[in-house]
Amino acid sequence: MKYHIDTIPVWDAFKQKKHCPLCALKYKVELTDVDRCLGGSVMEPDTRIRVNEKGFCARHQVLLYNQRNRLGHALMMHTHLKQSHSTLTPMFEAAEKAAKACANAPITKKLMGNKDGKAALKDAAQRILHHTESCLLCESIEENMARYAYTLMHLYKTDTAFRSAFAEADGLCVPDGAMLLKMAADHLSGELLTQFAHDLNVLMERSLTKLEGDLEWFTLKFDYRNQDKPWGDSKGSLERTANKLRTYCIGEEPIQE
Ligand SMILES: [Zn+2]
Ligand SMILES: [Zn+2]
Structure with missing residues (x-):
């Protein structure tokens, strides 16, 4: 990947001796991004599409919440919730179906440990978990x-x-x-x-x-x-x-x- 080289922030981070230079850079980037998220870019269709798809992790929910812009935060979460809802519904349905198949499996399969049935159920759970792990920030x-x-x-x-x-x-x-x-x-x-x-x-x-x-x-x-x-x-x-x-x-x- 090609990157634009801007050496000044990196040099500045190394000139201070108190903190990890990369943690200091990250802290600054995070503050700016959180701020921008609830600022003007909230209304940009491009950002909205990405927020709807990715959402935010627990840590970044806290930082957004601390910004005390309840309306901006709620507007983003509402459209993300709508999209999540339509993604999650078939996933939970699939989990229920897999559980049913597991429970109704013939006794011979159950005696063998019913590996396929359990795997399908765990797979459904994994896909739900995966949906909750993305974060735009x-x-x-x-x-x-x-x-x-x-x-x-x-x-x-x-x-x-x-x-x-x-x-x-x-x-x-x-x-x-x-x-x-x-x-x-x-x-x-x-x-x-x-x-x-x-x-x-x-x-x-x-x-x-x-x-x-x-x-x-x-x-x-x-x-x-x-x-x-x-x-x-x-x-x-x-x-x-x-x-x-x-x-x-x-x-x-x-x-x-
Ligand atoms: Zn560090
Ligand atoms: Zn995050």
Whole structure:
């Protein structure tokens, strides 16, 4: 896939040292997308068609709800509900049919465990589940993040200053590190690929070790004997640990100044 290269947001995300640069980029993209969703684009037929088809996941329902635009949110959900209704009805009917076939199967089939009948019922359930798993916002955010990751590869390839910044990005979270490794496999080669994996390995080892120490001290601070000792870097280490292992989820929002 070809991406438009815009290096400035990626550079900016790496200049702040507090948060995972990719989580910070994602946070910004998400805020903009949620805002846009309930803004003017709600009325655009193109967006409406896509909302009707995909809907929103639980996380993005919460973010849309927090925007406090009940009418805009309800209008989108109403047309999505209508479309979902017509998609789901035959699915639940198929499930009922499969259950009936299961129950009415000849005794010989039942004794054999009735694998086909159960499989048809589970398949119907799976198709219903699948319908509830799509999210327009998740998809759009993912596309944007793939573009940023591609830009990051381009910067790593062409800009030595960026390479140094990357090697010092101790805030980088583990899931985003893994995502970048996948990207690197396709976009870097030879010595650069080796260096990239080395930089990532070193920064992960250093930052995980530091975090482990900080979090341990955080727990020890609850001991009254340590009450008056300094916190060091341990404040916020619980939040930093969760965010490091699972992408940003708790604590101070990764907003870039
Ligand atoms: Zn991250
Ligand atoms: Zn979503």
